[in-house]
Amino acid sequence: MSEASSLQTGAQLRLYGCPTCGRVSQLLHPIADSTPLPCPRCATPLHHRRPRSLQRTWAYLIAATILYIPANLLPIMSTSNVFQGETLHTILGGIEELRTGGDWLLALIVFIASIAVPMLKIGALLVLVITAQRRSRWKQVERAQLYRMIDAVGHWSMLDVFVVVLLVGTIRFGPLGGVMPEPGLLAFGAVVVLTMLAAGSFDPRLIWPEEEAPQRHP
């Protein structure tokens, strides 16, 4: 980038932007690394890079990946009526029912929210943590864009959880028909929460490693 030469970072200038309130604080004299720096306006801890960001992201990401398996294999709900008995439904099965029922658009929406978004999120977070760990300078602008995207779309995966809760609440005709939530729903809800926590733990500034250790005396 041609403009990169004129660009200076907070770490170089001992400037801290508060992630909560936006106040920019300038550290007037060097202090020990371990000294906590609460934002004078809102007390949010200030860092050039959030501590243990990658470890935390890894932990949530691994947990999410493991739970993603039961989330897709176990049924998320069961329907029952006197004529057909009990039927179990997985996430993929539900999408198939919508598709064969002729609701192409809804099948696509649920597919994107329940299958595509969680898989993309897990894959994208893997790319982000691995490249950040290696202090890679590969496609930094695109990786920054990728981070913003997964952070923005993450909560849409909760769609199927809400649908099942509403069906459980609404379809209550006793022996004529009913819907029950099943354990897959619990796993799926946990995956959504864990991937959101993983994205929230990742510090996007790690996409932009400093040349050397942050300078303490600019």
Add this chain to the structure above:
Amino acid sequence: MTDPVPSAHAHAPFAPAAARATVTAAALAARHDLVVCNECDAVHERITLARGTVARCRRCNALLGRGHVIGTEKLLAFAIASLLLIIIGNSAPIVTLDFQGVVSQATLPQAIEATWNAGQPFVAVLTAATALVFPLVFTILRLYLLGSLVRGIVPRGFVPAMHMLAFVTRWGMAEVFMLGTLVAVVRCASLTSATPGIGLFAYGAVTLLITAITAAGTHNLWKRSSEIGGNA
């Protein structure tokens, strides 16, 4: 970056509220002339943004600020409307089913209760929090904060309230729930006759209002409180 910073703001006297300044706080001088990108740490000069324009980071393209289109008083009106609609959205049925004369309908709290009773307390709590409690707390906090600030008062517990607002903004999912109601209605309609209820429409409106309020960000709240209270 977001708003013009009046020169008086930088020299505002310290109010007693800011007296918790410690040794480290004194070592952290405010630089109201600068903006540091939250997503890549690049430093920018703060500029005044015209209405409807946005500023992006030169290095990583992250959104740094917006020139606001909606004023504070209008945001307060949105929050009042949002509170009323959340109350309606939670007391009116979302969908009504008619199965050969047997009518079944449910509000959001009833659906949550049914899920709890069906042996999925975690899912029930998750839904209650993200679809009901967080959007409600979001609205109440906005009302509390904006209601005081427009009258020139920094409300009690301003800083903790702002931290809580950031949390419920991130974890509130009214818009996802709204789409979920539509999918649920269509799936019910494939079984039996289904009629969308008032609750669905109320939640649709809540979604729009919360989105509009969220888009305005929190910078103006911090700025107003600094101007009134003179803290940091």
